[in-house]
Amino acid sequence: MTPEQKRQIEMLIETPQNHTSTLLTLLSTWCAAEEDNETRNMISIALTVACQIKESLDKAVEGK
Numbered sequence: 493m494t495p496e497q498k499r500q501i502e503m504l505i506e507t508p509q510n511h512t513s514t515l516l517t518l519l520s521t522w523c524a525a526e527e528d529n530e531t532r533n534m535i536s537i538a539l540t541v542a543c544q545i546k547e548s549l550d551k552a553v554e555g556k
Contacts, residue, residue: 493555505549512546 493501519542523535 498555502553505553509549512542512549515542
């Protein structure tokens with residue numbers, strides 16, 4: 493991959509990375525404040541999926 497291609501990928505992925513980080517923050521805050529265990533478990537599952545998305549985006553930027 494050329495440096496130019498890598499830069500273009502980084503630019504394309506930057507916004508989804510930012511949105512994913514925002515989602516992780518919101519879900520974490522909600523999970524910490526939630527008192528219902530069932531709801532907290534569902535939030536935890538959503539957090540896990542959001543973390544997987546973040547990892548995939550990070551790997552794409554690294555070119556893996």
